[in-house]
Amino acid sequence: MTNQNMKPLNDYGWNEDWDRAAKEALQSIQRDKRLVPARIVAQFSKQYRIVTPDGEMTAAVTGKYEYEAASKSDFPAVGDWVMVEPLQGEPRAVIHQLLPRKSAFSRREAGSVPDEQVIAANIDTVFIVNALNKDFNIRKIERYLIAVWESGAQPVVLLTKADLCDSPESHAALVEAAAPGVPVHAVSSLLDQGKEQLQGYLTPGTTVAVTGSSGAGKSTLLNWLSGQDVQRVQSIREEDARGRHTTTHRELFVLPGGAIMVDTPGMRELQLWESEDGWEAAFADISSLAAQCRFHDCRHEKEDGCAVQEALQAGTLDADRYANYRKTERELAHQARKEQANTRRQKKQGKKPGGKHAARSRNAHAGSYFELMDE
Structure with a gap:
């Protein structure tokens, strides 16, 4: 397979990084199947529309994929790159593997x-x-x-x-x-x-x-x-x-x-998911103020030397913004406790606990996906 054959994927963001990720994926999958990369362009429950080197197709995950998925986040989503097996003579394919997400x-x-x-x-x-x-x-x-x-x-x-x-x-x-x-x-x-x-x-x-x-x-x-x-x-x-x-x-x-x-469909309310780092980034100004408090365990209530309270009183920190900061802090802490309880329950039941897909490092010196396909 040549780069020219990948024109449909190039239009959808295919690049050298995904080329290397596809090669790494092929090394861990049975080579008796003709697997090609594809991108998820639409999702309808468990059915997908994908774009492959041969154009658009419909697709679904394999039974093995569905069985091994630990949580719903392990299933492909719109924007994901996957390795698929096109079905002979049909405009359909089956999804074998999800390539590591970068976001x-x-x-x-x-x-x-x-x-x-x-x-x-x-x-x-x-x-x-x-x-x-x-x-x-x-x-x-x-x-x-x-x-x-x-x-x-x-x-x-x-x-x-x-x-x-x-x-x-x-x-x-x-x-x-x-x-x-x-x-x-x-x-x-x-x-x-x-x-x-x-x-x-x-x-x-x-x-x-x-x-x-x-x-x-x-x-x-x-x-x-x-x-x-x-x-x-x-x-x-x-x-x-x-x-x-x-x-x-x-x-x-x-x-x-x-x-x-x-x-994406509109949302009445966005329910946050495991967003501690995102919360810190969104309220970086308040975190910076908190770091200036006299006591490292300051609760930002009535303590002496509280930089957060001083900013609120001076009007340099908006009270509504600070209230949202505390509200989302409590929400994320509550969710973390529920997630921990759910994980313990799954372990007791002998199930594999779910979790995020961690970004896996890629070998910058790996050969081309196309080179592997031509072997």
């Missing part, structure tokens, strides 16, 4: 038993979309920032529907204060304003996920950036700015300029 944007799945739901994988940038209408909410943006920082991708906040706001610049300034170092852009697809600000994130081969609440304008944004109607859009209830779920599944699209974009 994974996740949330806690609804239900009493804690589990991770991977929304999109192998993404470079996440556009956190919040509309400049009645749904504008800085605290909600902070929650998304926690999840994005935890994912390994870079966050960018897009304030959509700027045409509905008299002062988009002041709203952008509020977000910038709550998201130090994170790019913030106010855009309007209706007025065709702000598109040029986004081109630096949309370079060929780069994967960008779009996330946010229902009605924030994610599908409209995708149509605007692609220059065509690739996603259906719906109106929102103007009295409360609530939107309906236009996007019902996760799907990956290639934009005219070569960037790859993942549209």
Whole structure:
């Protein structure tokens, strides 16, 4: 197989890193099968649409894969690269192995038993979309920032529907204060304003996920950036700015300029999943203040020399931001306790406890996947 044969995958972000990862995967899989790399472009429950060197196909995981999966996060998600076996004479394939993820944007799945739901994988940038209408909410943006920082991708906040706001610049300034170092852009697809600000994130081969609440304008944004109607859009209830779920599944699209974009269903509320590092990154300014407290075990309540309380009293730290900091801290601690209890229960039942896919190191000197296939 030659690089020319990989044209469909090149359009979806195939590069030398994935080439090496595919070769390593082949070394651990039975060689009596014809396995080729593929990328998950859409997910419908346990059925997938993939792109392979031979074009698009439908796919499902093997029975062995499903049996060995420790948790739902072990199953492929949109954006994942996998090794598949195309079925002879059919437009279908079976998925044998998931290649190590370089990033994974996740949330806690609804239900009493804690589990991770991977929304999109192998993404470079996440556009956190919040509309400049009645749904504008800085605290909600902070929650998304926690999840994005935890994912390994870079966050960018897009304030959509700027045409509905008299002062988009002041709203952008509020977000910038709550998201130090994170790019913030106010855009309007209706007025065709702000598109040029986004081109630096949309370079060929780069994967960008779009996330946010229902009605924030994610599908409209995708149509605007692609220059065509690739996603259906719906109106929102103007009295409360609530939107309906236009996007019902996760799907990956290639934009005219070569960037790859993942549209995701809107979320009423983002339930965080194992996001301690992301929480620290999203509230780095408060963590920096806490490090200046007189006592290392300061609870930031009434202790003498508390830098956090001093900042609150001086007005240099927003009280609502600090309240959200403490709220999400308690939420993550509670979830960690539930996860630990679930892990202990699984061990007692003789089950393999679930967990995140850890990023595995790759051999920078490994030969090409294509060289291995030609052996």
